[in-house]
Amino acid sequence: MSKKSSVVNRTKIQIEWGDCDPAQIVYFPRYFAYFDACTTALFKKAGLSKREMLKTYQIIGIPLVDVRASFKAPSRFSDIVTVESEITEWGRSSFCVRHRLFNKDVLAVECFETRVWAALSAADPERIVSKPVPQEVIEKFSAGNRPATHKTSRRRKR
DSSP states (O other): OBOOOSOEEEEEEEOOGGGBOTTSBBOHHHHHHHHHHHHHHHHHHTTOOHHHHHHHTTOOBOOEEEEEEEEOSOOBTTOEEEEEEEEEEEOSSEEEEEEEEEETTEEEEEEEEEEEOEEEOSSOTTSEEEOOOOHHHHHHTSGGGSOOOSOOOOOOOO
């Protein structure tokens, strides 16, 4: 696997009543729905809308094949949390995403996903197969592809 990307997406989420259990604490499966949406937002920030990816690269999606999360502090109804998402590793046909959900300044949940660049099999359209992640997709997440934020200097004439 290769190095992590330089693109980090931050998403603010307001915890709604329907996200919570009777104790008004976020019901744990809701976090996974948040993180799925945050992965989509991360790709969008890199210039890849989900619709564009499906069409351009002829994939059916980027399904989750492994996930783990650590729940460190609760989030409750009406809290506003921030999720920071980034790709930590690129493989041939897979990639790892780390989500860190902060409630105020406290790391409340940390989640690690492994996703696969997936398409229908040409031999058997009932099967889903992995495909190599296109290099141009990986490059959209690299530092060299991000807009420059520094000023250019002008040379003085002598």
